[in-house]
Amino acid sequence: MKVYLDNNATTIVDPQVFAEMEPYFVQRYGNPNSLHIFASDTHPGIKAGMERIYAGINSPREDSVIITSCATESNNWVLKSIYFDQILTGKKNHIIVSEVEHPSVIATAKFIESMGCKVTYLPINSEGLIEAQSVEENITDKTALVSVMWANNETGAIFPVEEIGAICKKHNVPFHTDAVQAIGKIPVDVQSFNVDYLTFSAHKFHGPKGVGALYMKKGKELMPLLHGGSQMGGYRSGTLNVPGIVGMGKAMEQAIDALDYEMSEIRKMRDAFEDELLKIEDTFVVTPREKRTPNTILISFRGIEGESMLWDLSRAGIGASTGSACASEDLEANSVMEAIGAAEDLAHTAIRFSLSRYTTQDELDYTLKVVNAAVIRLRGISSSYAYAPAGHESGLDAHHH
Template identity: 40%
Template sequence: MSRTAIDAMLPYLDKIYGNPSSLHSVGQRAKEALEAARADVAACLGAKPNEIYFTSCGSESDNQAIRSAAHVGAQKGKKHIISTTFEHHAVLHTLERLKREEGFEVTLLDVHSNGVVTADEVKAAIRPDTCLVTIMYANNEIGTVQPIREIGAVCREAKVTFHTDAVQAVGHIPVNVADDNIDMLSLSAHKFHGPKGTGVLYCRNGVRLIPFIDGGAQERNKRAGTENIAEIVAMAAALKESCAHMEENAAKLVKMRDRIIAALTQIPHSKLNGDMAHHLPGTINMCFEGIEGEGLLLLLDDKGICASSGSACTSGSLDPSHVLLAIGLPHEVAHGSLRLSLSEYNTEEDADRIIAAVPEVVEYLRNMSPVWKEMERGELKHIL
């Protein structure tokens, strides 16, 4: 968490421990803080305060947005939803359940080898019974940014509700719900140095939102449950700070990212994933042939580098990342992936450490890999 977010939250754990639903003065001070946070978040997104609903995380926001639009659609006999193959599981699994249990039809658009879907493809997929298009703003694993404004325009024209999971984008690249023609948007605080376990659902005025947690009248009857004031305040502070420094942070990150990429792509038989022309400033995703990602992560961790991978072993399933498979990588290559997420708190020294450590660890693992040795002897063809 950012220092700003921690400092913002502390008074609400201690002195101003009121419940915003209470009439007494401590409760009312909490209520004021809640509404100030709502206004701040709205301003950062180009939304109105009454279009902001506080939730417990990005996944909850995704679930509510999709289920709400689906139920509204079903009431009009519209049971077709469009999305992409590489959405977050909070989206894909929700769609899967709607398909399985409620008879929805789901079209998952191809994201191609560059990890970008086009507005024309969305347009071509829209049918008279389409009730929702849900496409992520930026991919969480490979960092590719989608043409959200154009997709939003296509949906607006076809009068189809458009939701975007913007968890990876908000606070990092400019996101404006009005300019981008967005009806619903999900975000999560911990992606911009806010606390974990708090998020936002933006829902444009005029788009119906159905509550999925019934109870009290919180969040204008759309999301019951006592508000997590301290975290909401911290989220708003973190978002404000990220948005205020977005340009300088991005410039710093892009420089660092590109330096790391330039060095790591020197590793033979490696591949950089995702279209770099449409990309988040701080995300790097690469594959190294002949090795498996988990070993890479454990050895990098020993060197003080916290990374992640799309290998099956790191996910606890047998298949590697659905995102890497969606951009057409073969299973054996997808197992050897590495994802680095840089933030403005990283330094050029961190980048130096990454640049020194990754080639070393890749070589070490390749030296004990039967797959790599067969490739080097020419018994097996290199894929990358």
Template identity: 50%
Template sequence: MEKPRIYLDNNATTVVAPEVKEAMLPFLTELYGNPSSLHRYGAETRVHIAEAYDHIYRLIEARDEDSIIINSCGTEGNNTVLQGVYHTLIRNGNKREIITTNIEHPSINTCLTHLAELGVEVKYLPVNKDGYLELETLAAAISDKTALVSVMWANNETGVINPIEEIAALCHKKGVLFHTDATQAMAKLPVSVKSRNIDFLTYSGHKFHAPKGVGALYIKAGIKLPPLLYGGEQMGGLRGGTHNMPGIAALGAACKIAVSGIQIELTHVKALRDRFETDILESIPDVIINGKGAPRTPNTCNIIFKGVEGEAVLWDLNEEGIAASTGSACASGDERASYVLSAMKLPPELTHSAIRFSLSRYTTAQEIERALDVIRKTVRRLRSISTSYK
């Protein structure tokens, strides 16, 4: 008989919330009109865009005059910002540098590798051993040639939070554009653009209970960015392509429930994650929790069980119906050590032992108890046959 499944990989993706599914369904059935059409079918769907937008604006405290482009995912938003800044400020201007960190998601890194081939100077700043960017490091790096600073709000592997408000204020003071990839922070922490110091913010809906295939890019009023996708007049001409109505409705609903959901994350989810970590630290020797000394998202636990391969633990957990990850979903399945943990100065023999557990508001105390039980047995078994664990 198949074991009951426990999903602890919510930083990779999340289950679609029932309220979100409900909000999407009409657009998969009777409300199929193209909202750009002039007839009644179009009008019937068009009226729902504003309602979804209300929730999307409210969650990040954007103002009416700001733009929010609903797109396909965080990767698209990140590419739109980086390539857009290249075309507007760097290609024909006197600014030629983009500053980022060495722990960003591949949707930032690989795009910047491409831009570097086109002549952009990319500076990758180191994080400290707790996994976040220190303000002084950034202050020392910004110069007259800096066009953009791009720093993620929270890291996908460790959950460690960067001091985004301070970083944004510093960039604003220095007259440099600031982008934050908030994909792992949305709906887990209060994420706000109210300070007016954040110029661009990107995220992906499927990380907080919307389906895959919808995300958003916030652009502060007054800032011009060219589209990544040229086409029709949709999204104010900033992203061509027929509106993804099921996705827009879903993102609106996910943002609506996130307004109260953040409290659940900061209380229920955090309490479960803390209980999980405390139990592991008390019951299993030779364990390191990465980023424990830093502010972290309430749902994430990145943990090293010394002397055992992370992949081996994952395999055993999978056999017991428990889903976790060795790091980012994009990196699992390949042999590379986590560059995020390496950036935190952890040696390869430790980074190879890391596992990420990420909870959601649907995770229950019973699931955590069972997962703990299986993890304790798994680590004990693997260590008993490990040649590197004494």
């Protein structure tokens, strides 16, 4: 049996999404910016795709949604443009991010920090959550941007973007949120929260890889990251990814339609699966369920290296992860585990299971059997497990049965 439980890394392209994209590769292949019939053949698809994307995040038409190659590009764009517009010019000198942002935000923050910008990295608490109050405490009159993700890719923790947005508005500081892990899992609405910039990628909600977007509020337009042409109103040069726009639009529409299913049925399946995993001795999960996206579990098995567990799972045909896919080549301790101050013997033991609307109960039952067998095998050969003092030295309660 093959079981895919790594949906926070990427998702299957929904067959209906693929069907809608297909004509734009071979039949309607014109460059949308050309002035002939081959170009105009692509326009209805682009228009429909854009309308679905605007609707999906409830963006008013006067605001801008700019298509990019991915959320990594969009995140880079926000931070680097703020640097060029605000910091290089000497108007401001400071930005605030959380310490558990996606690497595309953290690495960009470190880059502009090396260019002389001051960066505050907000800590997360023992539940893996940012406290909105910490944003308020760190804002100064020199703060050019606050960037805090909507939901965390590792734990699924949902950050208090509503309160953070309100704090930013009060202090007149632009607010950016990386909503990659939120769209299709929880409602994302740019009008009900004070969000100036919002970024996302299609491949996290059953759309194609290689296409994402940046939402910009009217009056908060950024300097382009890419120069060279008039595409996207001059904000992002480069020939439009027509099939990507069509596919992202369709995937967005379907993600919104499936939201109730995700928040009820997928959540129920996730909770029951988690209950069974927690019956295994010396396991713990970060972030309370009700404060998490409905599809995500980050669980630690004391005495078991995450990579060893992944090996056993993978041999049995199961895909999961030990951390973010972007960082999985370098086997460092899970960043969230480090951030909440987990003891060293737990920081390397985290496994992330992330479900999708395609996940079945049979797949989860099979995975449980494999996990249980792997725990017995790996703890049996573990040099650390027999001697690991179970309990509270990590500041986290292990589950004992």
